[in-house]
Amino acid sequence: MAKIFTLRRPTDVADLVRSHGLTGLVRPASAHVPHPDGVGERILPVLPELRGLFPAGGLRRGSTVLVGGSTSLLLSLLTSASSAGSWCAVVGMPDLGLVAAAEFGIALGRLALVPDPGPDWPAVVAALLDGIDVVVAAPPGPVPVALAGRLAARARQRGGVLVPYGRWTGADVVLEATAGGWSGLGRGRGRLCRHELVVSRRGRGAAALPRQAVVWIPRLGCVDPPGLGCVDPPGDLGRLHPLQGEQASKISRSPGQVGAVA
Amino acid sequence: MSRTMLVWCPDWPVVAAGLVEGVSVHEPVAILAANRVVACSVAARAEGVRGGLRKREAQSRCPHLVVLEDDPARDARAFEPVVAAVEELAAGVEVIRPGSCALAARGPSRYFGSEAAAAERIVEHVAQSCLVEAQVGVAEGAFAAGLAARTGRLVKPGETPAFLAGIDIAALDRPELVDLLRRLGVGTLGAFAALPAADVLGRFGLDAVLAHRLAAGRDERPLAARRPPPDLDVGQTFDEPLERVDAAAFAARQLAERLHERLAGHGLACTRLGIAAVTEHGAELHRTWRHDGLLTAAGIADRVRWQLDGWLARTGRRPGAIVRLRLYPDGVVEYAGFQLGLWGDAGEERDRAHRALTRVQGMLGPDAVVTGALVGGRDPGDRIRLVPWGDERPDPATEPWPGRLPEPAPASVPREPLPVEVFDGAGAPVRLAARLGITGEPAGLSFVGPPAAAARPAQPPAVVEPSAVVEPSAVVEPITGWAGPWPVDERWWAPEEASPRVRFQVCLADGRALLLTLTSGLWSVTGVYE
Numbered sequence: 001m002a003k004i005f006t007l008r009r010p011t012d013v014a015d016l017v018r019s020h021g022l023t024g025l026v027r028p029a030s031a032h033v034p035h036p037d038g039v040g041e042r043i044l045p046v047l048p049e050l051r052g053l054f055p056a057g058g059l060r061r062g063s064t065v066l067v068g069g070s071t072s073l074l075l076s077l078l079t080s081a082s083s084a085g086s087w088c089a090v091v092g093m094p095d096l097g098l099v100a101a102a103e104f105g106i107a108l109g110r111l112a113l114v115p116d117p118g119p120d121w122p123a124v125v126a127a128l129l130d131g132i133d134v135v136v137a138a139p140p141g142p143v144p145v146a147l148a149g150r151l152a153a154r155a156r157q158r159g160g161v162l163v164p165y166g167r168w169t170g171a172d173v174v175l176e177a178t179a180g181g182w183s184g185l186g187r188g189r190g191r192l193c194r195h196e197l198v199v200s201r202r203g204r205g206a207a208a209l210p211r212q213a214v215v216w217i218p219r220l221g222c223v224d225p226p227g228l229g230c231v232d233p234p235g236d237l238g239r240l241h242p243l244q245g246e247q248a249s250k251i252s253r254s255p256g257q258v259g260a261v262a
Numbered sequence: 263m264s265r266t267m268l269v270w271c272p273d274w275p276v277v278a279a280g281l282v283e284g285v286s287v288h289e290p291v292a293i294l295a296a297n298r299v300v301a302c303s304v305a306a307r308a309e310g311v312r313g314g315l316r317k318r319e320a321q322s323r324c325p326h327l328v329v330l331e332d333d334p335a336r337d338a339r340a341f342e343p344v345v346a347a348v349e350e351l352a353a354g355v356e357v358i359r360p361g362s363c364a365l366a367a368r369g370p371s372r373y374f375g376s377e378a379a380a381a382e383r384i385v386e387h388v389a390q391s392c393l394v395e396a397q398v399g400v401a402e403g404a405f406a407a408g409l410a411a412r413t414g415r416l417v418k419p420g421e422t423p424a425f426l427a428g429i430d431i432a433a434l435d436r437p438e439l440v441d442l443l444r445r446l447g448v449g450t451l452g453a454f455a456a457l458p459a460a461d462v463l464g465r466f467g468l469d470a471v472l473a474h475r476l477a478a479g480r481d482e483r484p485l486a487a488r489r490p491p492p493d494l495d496v497g498q499t500f501d502e503p504l505e506r507v508d509a510a511a512f513a514a515r516q517l518a519e520r521l522h523e524r525l526a527g528h529g530l531a532c533t534r535l536g537i538a539a540v541t542e543h544g545a546e547l548h549r550t551w552r553h554d555g556l557l558t559a560a561g562i563a564d565r566v567r568w569q570l571d572g573w574l575a576r577t578g579r580r581p582g583a584i585v586r587l588r589l590y591p592d593g594v595v596e597y598a599g600f601q602l603g604l605w606g607d608a609g610e611e612r613d614r615a616h617r618a619l620t621r622v623q624g625m626l627g628p629d630a631v632v633t634g635a636l637v638g639g640r641d642p643g644d645r646i647r648l649v650p651w652g653d654e655r656p657d658p659a660t661e662p663w664p665g666r667l668p669e670p671a672p673a674s675v676p677r678e679p680l681p682v683e684v685f686d687g688a689g690a691p692v693r694l695a696a697r698l699g700i701t702g703e704p705a706g707l708s709f710v711g712p713p714a715a716a717a718r719p720a721q722p723p724a725v726v727e728p729s730a731v732v733e734p735s736a737v738v739e740p741i742t743g744w745a746g747p748w749p750v751d752e753r754w755w756a757p758e759e760a761s762p763r764v765r766f767q768v769c770l771a772d773g774r775a776l777l778l779t780l781t782s783g784l785w786s787v788t789g790v791y792e
Contacts, residue, residue: 070792071673087615097789098634098646099671108634112619112651116630124622131618133611181773182791185743188703191668192745192767192775192791218670 044081044133044161049215053199054173055206059134062156063172066164067136070177071096072217073197074165075104077175078134081161082106086133091117091125093138093165103218125151129160138165145169173203178212194218265367265419267377267400268407269348269384271341274361275301277394278340279330290324295332334360347391351384356404362411364404371400377416401425403481409433423479427452434473439466451477492528495590496521503542503583507571513587514566521589522559534592535562537569541582547573550592562589619651628652640665640750641765642675642777642789665750667765672777672789679779679786681710684768685738693783694764698747704768706738707776743769747780767791 043058051057059065059081067074071093078088078101087110090096094115102108112132117124125137129151137151148169155162164171178200184193195217202210271277273287280287290306292299299320302311309324321327337360345363349355352370357363370380381398388396399410401417406426410417417425429451431440448454455478462474475481496517504510525532539547551565566589573581623631631651638659639645645666649655684692686702693701746766753759763781765788770776777789 071790072792075673085611087611089619095674095676095790097642097671097673097675099636099642099675100673101634102636103669103671108636109655110615111633112615113632113634113648114622114626114630115632116626118626120625124625127621127625128618130621131614131616179773182743182769182775185745185767185769185775187743188745190743190745192670192769195670195775195791 044086045084046080047076047215049213050077050175050199053175053201053207053211053213059161060172061133061159061161064152064155064162064164064168064170066168066171066174068165068174068176070180070197072100072195073175073177073199073215074136074163075101075106076197076215076217077163078106078111078136079104081134082110086110087112087131088134088136089114089128089132090136091128091138092121092140093136122147122151125162126154129154129158129162132160134161134163136163136165139167142167143169171203172205173201173207176200176202265371265377265400265402266364266404266407267352267367267370267381267384267398268358268362268364268404268411269344269388269396269398270362270408270411271344271388271394271396273301273303274341275332275337276303278337278360281340281394282336283330285328285330289328290326291328291330292320293330293332300332337361343392344388344394344396347388348384350391351387352380358404358408362408364407367400381416402479403476404483405476405481406479423452423455426477426479427455431477434477436469436473439470439473442466455479494521494524494528494530494594495588496524497586497588499586500584503585504570504587505574505583507567507574510570510574510584511563511567514570515563517587517589518563518566519559521562521591525591525594530591530594532562532591532594535565536590536592537566538588538590539570539573539584540586542585543582545581547581623651638663640667640752641779642667642671645671646675665748667748667777670791672791674790674792676787676790679788682778682785682787683708683710684741684766684778684785692785694747694780698749698764700747704741704744704766706740707768707770707778708738740771741768742771746778 042061043056044061046054046058054060059077065077067077082088083105088106089112091114093113096113098108098111098113101111112128114124114128121137121139125135128135135155143164148164151162152170154160176199177197179198180196182192182195184190197215197217198212199215200210200212201207275293276287276291279285279291279293285291287303288305290303290309290311292302292306292311294300294317297317299311299313299315299317301313302320306320306324306327309327311320311324311327315323317329321329341357341360341363345355345357348363348365352365352373354369355363355365367377367380370384371377374380374383377400381400385396385398388394397411397414399407399412399415399417401407401410401415402419402422406417406422409429410425415425427450431443431449431451431454433451434440434454443449443454448457454474457474459471459474463471498513498517500513504513521532535551537549537551541547549569551569566587570584570587573584619631629650632648633651633655634646635649635655636645636658637647637656638661640663645659647656684704685706685708686692687705688702689706690702692704695701744766745768747764748766749762749764751760751762754762761781763779766778766780768776768778775791776787777791779786779788
């Protein structure tokens with residue numbers, strides 16, 4: 001017959017867990033995070049590097065996430081959701097580099113573009129929020145607060161994620177590429193090879209606490225100089241440190257291999 | 263080997279011409295292909311017209327000969343009712359060519375009592391329903407049955423080789439082989455069948471072996487039965503004739519859903535929709551709607567509603583209330599889009615996305631919503647083809663493209679290249695020198711025109727100004743790193759399309775990186791790494 005424990009103090013729980021060899025398996029209910037099963041339901045996945053920037057650990061359906069400063073940051077935000085099967089749409093960005101999007105791992109077949117939505121772009125965004133999981137909207141000018149609120153409410157109601165790119169008021173999470181730089185390019189040699197992107201977060205509610213993360217692009221190595229750690233699993237690349245002088249000069253000496261004449 | 267029954271209509275091209283063109287088949291009629299007679303009526307044959315004669319020769323033998331051009335499509339079209347008539351009595355009819363069709367003899371002979379009774383019944387039914395004279399032959403295999411049908415013979419089971427043995431070798435319908443065999447002294451199918459198969463293969467080749475098998479009565483190819491096309495039409499008769507548009511729209515929606523369900527059940531979708539209505543005065547109205555994409559249930563309902571609206575609201579000669587409505591898919595294509603994905607993920611979410619995108623297309627036009635597809639090319643802009651939503655996407659290019667820029671690709675690709683100027687350390691513009699050299703090391707860059715938003719420094723979004731602001735162009739931004747020139751000389755064989763150019767990658771002091779292109783002395787930004 002099972003023994004019934006009466007737990008009175010937190011130390012009782014700790015003792016019990018330790019005595020039954022359950023350390024690491026039992027957690028208090030307050031530490032519960034959504035199970036991966038729940039990710040597909042309410043939370044769309046994001047790259048591991050960016051996960052810490054979101055209070056929910058991913059793009060919560062119905063939320064508004066403002067992105068600024070870098071198209072690469074925008075693309076890296078869409079990557080995991082798109083490769084997990086979500087549909088994405090980008091409104092008002094005729095210059096978006098789709099080759100880069102494909103290199104990030106975004107499924108181009110599920111990435112719809114509306115390059116020129118015209119003056120009626122809010123209606124387009126609202127229509128897309130009805131059926132598309134992540135809708136990126138790059139408004140052509142300043143957006144009235146009331147309009148931003150209406151579109152955010154539409155996203156909340158339909159369960160889509162609205163990602164404004166540019167000026168916006170009232171976003172739940174604000175991601176900005178605050179610093180960054182390219183490595184791999186010397187004076188007349190090498191090639192652009194690795195992009196460091198420092199992303200800082202602002203926001204409201206649980207996201208009000210400022211945070212920073214570093215994203216490296218591309219995530220898996222395009223060159224393979226010794227010591228750069230390109231064999232690391234993708235999840236660890238986000239924690240790579242910036243190149244120091246010796247490594248950087250090694251990369252910049254690597255041959256360009258691109259000068260082929262057609 | 264299965265007993266095969268073959269229904270043969272003699273001189274079918276002539277009969278078909280009589281049915282379709284209305285010529286009298288009892289007069290001398292000849293069908294010509296490439297100025298040679300391919301078929302003629304009995305009356306013409308009596309006058310001496312034979313297959314293979316030239317037109318002039320045939321007319322000289324029979325001056326009042328009616329000559330018609332050969333038209334296989336006409337023959338096939340006219341034969342369709344005959345096949346349908348045979349199908350009413352027996353299942354599994356295979357059309358061999360216009361004028362003859364075959365079926366397994368077992369079913370009808372058991373049903374009608376004997377092969378003779380079945381043959382008689384089929385000939386009678388074809389004659390009654392199509393006014394066409396037919397003959398039936400039964401033997402083992404379609405080849406032997408075809409020969410038996412010429413004489414209307416029912417070959418007894420097991421006697422097929424003996425039946426074939428006495429027939430002239432020309433029945434093989436292989437002129438070159440027949441000619442050769444005749445010169446070798448082989449005049450009948452029986453004599454040909456008596457040759458050893460291995461020697462026939464060695465001497466005459468593979469096709470002759472097939473002919474040899476036919477001649478020996480071993481036609482083992484099973485009949486490929488014609489499957490009648492599925493009946494996709496939906497229709498409804500209304501007890502109370504429809505007079506008002508809203509009532510018609512309600513009926514249209516129900517019919518559209520039924521049609522859509524039926525199509526989906528066959529894995530089909532509809533590209534052309536036929537709408538037919540019968541009014542209370544007995545008038546038949548008919549209209550076909552065409553659609554470039556696939557018609558969904560809502561799309562079908564909309565079109566039916568529009569059409570009924572047009573008919574019912576017609577001013578002047580009012581057609582009257584509608585008593586019967588029929589929808590028939592005129593053009594169908596196979597479409598798996600209605601089927602759920604294997605893992606259940608592709609279904610509902612994709613449908614929702616499709617609806618949303620189709621709706622935006624309805625707002626802005628079909629070309630306003632695009633998806634990108636990777637195709638071959640050397641510059642980032644060339645490697646993407648934008649496909650309007652709903653159109654077929656090209657297959658992804660997997661071939662290597664020498665001269666392609668290395669990864670990572672620029673995250674922004676301006677639609678129109680932004681003109682810039684690049685200066686060396688002394689302030690002189692950098693140009694291309696002989697043998698892919700450059701006149702100086704790039705040290706500074708200035709935007710010639712108003713810089714677009716894409717090329718602007720990375721700044722917090724709250725500070726980004728709208729793109730209408732024109733900045734002074736005199737600012738020279740220092741270049742901290744560069745690589746190049748990487749030449750591309752595409753389409754040099756077509757002078758007006760050729761665009762010899764070199765590409766550079768440069769890093770600016772503020773952390774941005776640009777892809778620059780130098781074409782005949784003009785610098786431009788063709789990609790922004792940001």
